[in-house]
Amino acid sequence: MDYDYDVVVIGAGPGGSMAAKTCAEEGLNVLLVEKRQEIGAPVRCAEGISKEGLERFFEIDRKWIAREVSGAIIYSPDGTELKLSSEMAGNEVGFVLERKIFDRDLARMASKAGAEVIVKTTATGMEREKDGLRIRLKRMGEDYEVTAKIVVGADGVESRVGKWAGIDTTVKLGEIESCVQYLMTNIEFDPDFCHFWIGQKYAPGGYVWLFPKGESSANVGIGILPTMTKKTAKWWLDRFVQEYYPDGKIVEFVVGGVPVTGPIDTAVSDNVMLVGDAARHADPITGGGIANAIKGGYFAGKVAKEAVDAENYSKEFLRRYDEMWKNDFGKTLHRNKLLQKKFLKLSDETLDRLIRSIAGYNLEEISVKRLVLELIKKNPKLLWDIRHLFT
Numbered sequence: 001m002d003y004d005y006d007v008v009v010i011g012a013g014p015g016g017s018m019a020a021k022t023c024a025e026e027g028l029n030v031l032l033v034e035k036r037q038e039i040g041a042p043v044r045c046a047e048g049i050s051k052e053g054l055e056r057f058f059e060i061d062r063k064w065i066a067r068e069v070s071g072a073i074i075y076s077p078d079g080t081e082l083k084l085s086s087e088m089a090g091n092e093v094g095f096v097l098e099r100k101i102f103d104r105d106l107a108r109m110a111s112k113a114g115a116e117v118i119v120k121t122t123a124t125g126m127e128r129e130k131d132g133l134r135i136r137l138k139r140m141g142e143d144y145e146v147t148a149k150i151v152v153g154a155d156g157v158e159s160r161v162g163k164w165a166g167i168d169t170t171v172k173l174g175e176i177e178s179c180v181q182y183l184m185t186n187i188e189f190d191p192d193f194c195h196f197w198i199g200q201k202y203a204p205g206g207y208v209w210l211f212p213k214g215e216s217s218a219n220v221g222i223g224i225l226p227t228m229t230k231k232t233a234k235w236w237l238d239r240f241v242q243e244y245y246p247d248g249k250i251v252e253f254v255v256g257g258v259p260v261t262g263p264i265d266t267a268v269s270d271n272v273m274l275v276g277d278a279a280r281h282a283d284p285i286t287g288g289g290i291a292n293a294i295k296g297g298y299f300a301g302k303v304a305k306e307a308v309d310a311e312n313y314s315k316e317f318l319r320r321y322d323e324m325w326k327n328d329f330g331k332t333l334h335r336n337k338l339l340q341k342k343f344l345k346l347s348d349e350t351l352d353r354l355i356r357s358i359a360g361y362n363l364e365e366i367s368v369k370r371l372v373l374e375l376i377k378k379n380p381k382l383l384w385d386i387r388h389l390f391t
């Protein structure tokens with residue numbers, strides 16, 4: 001049978017655009033479908049990414065970057081500060097993006113490589129069509145259908161593609177960070193660092209962040225686990241802002257959820273691969289998901305090409321996509337899920353003790369592994385059960 005497309009990608013966030021770009025560069029006939037009328041807006045993100053996360057795939061365009069930072073400062077509940085270099089601070093520190101520009105440019109790159117990109121079009125369903133799939137789309141009130149050999153589900157945290165394909169992407173209530181963020185101006189902070197406040201005092205089950213966008217403007221936000229507090233994320237953030245930045249002005253307001261399930265068993269089914277938040281690829285400790293969405297999109301694009309060449313779209317064949325993301329960042333997702341569970345049980349006093357126990361180390365020179373091993377050495381009873389994660 002003739003299909004309209006080799007690949008239909010649903011959702012034009014970083015994961016979907018990267019998948020479409022990679023497929024198009026591999027010579028596949030690809031359609032990228034986005035339900036919003038403007039790619040990249042409204043932004044539902046604090047916009048932090050490591051330099052490595054971008055440099056691995058792109059020649060960096062300075063207009064994507066709102067601010068470059070040299071590291072992170074973590075504040076424990078009693079105010080003890082821990083300064084980390086950007087290499088130490090994880091996948092979300094290094095650059096603070098301008099996602100409105102970055103996401104749009106990435107979709108533009110996909111289009112330039114040959115992908116067809118359509119906005120204001122929602123995927124509403126999907127069913128089997130011989131060896132491929134029939135995808136239902138709705139554009140400005142009008143329903144129509146296209147056929148494809150492969151669908152890449154890059155439809156974010158509220159993904160429906162996974163459900164349509166029968167992939168288990170269930171997120172329990174205790175596994176979704178509820179987030180609220182203000183873009184604030186007129187505030188004072190050290191603009192060379194991303195700032196994190198941890199502990200029940202600030203954010204039950206999560207943390208408060210401040211990611212600089214300029215000298216006196218920043219994304220100030222919070223993620224909490226709704227199972228750990230009766231108050232809303234907005235209530236906690238307002239309390240923080242009143243105390244720390246009472247003179248700041250709020251110029252944008254976003255809400256959103258981040259899935260923190262840890263790795264799912266499989267992100268594929270017959271003819272279908274899931275990437276980014278749809279595949280629950282956000283980091284359970286930091287909530288960051290841009291870098292993994294980009295990587296997943298790239299891997300899915302490569303595997304789509306192999307599948308089209310082999311004329312094999314079975315889940316058994318597509319499992320090579322599972323292998324790629326699991327080998328790359330799956331182990332870190334697994335480890336960080338276990339760490340998250342451990343840290344959720346710690347009281348604010350314990351967090352203070354832990355942070356104080358490593359005050360004075362030169363954290364530019366030691367690795368995350370060494371840092372955690374030092375923490376375990378200094379606090380053996382407390383952290384005994386996680387030592388195996390780092391040996």
Ligand SMILES: Cc1cc2nc3c(=O)[nH]c(=O)nc-3n(C[C@H](O)[C@H](O)[C@H](O)COP(=O)(O)OP(=O)(O)OC[C@H]3O[C@@H](n4cnc5c(N)ncnc54)[C@H](O)[C@@H]3O)c2cc1C
Binds near residue numbers: 092276293
């Ligand atoms: C408040 C907040 C702060 C965050 N901060 C950071 C951070 O600093 N660093 C970081 O790395 N991560 C951060 N994240 C997480 C990050 O935003 C996501 O992990 C990342 O955007 C995932 O990319 P994605 O391509 O998978 O999905 P998304 O960026 O969510 O894109 C999915 C796209 O699919 C579209 N779509 C959905 N359904 C359909 C449909 N049926 N048909 C067509 N289109 C559809 C959506 O409109 C959307 O454009 C944050 C998240 C939140 C909520």
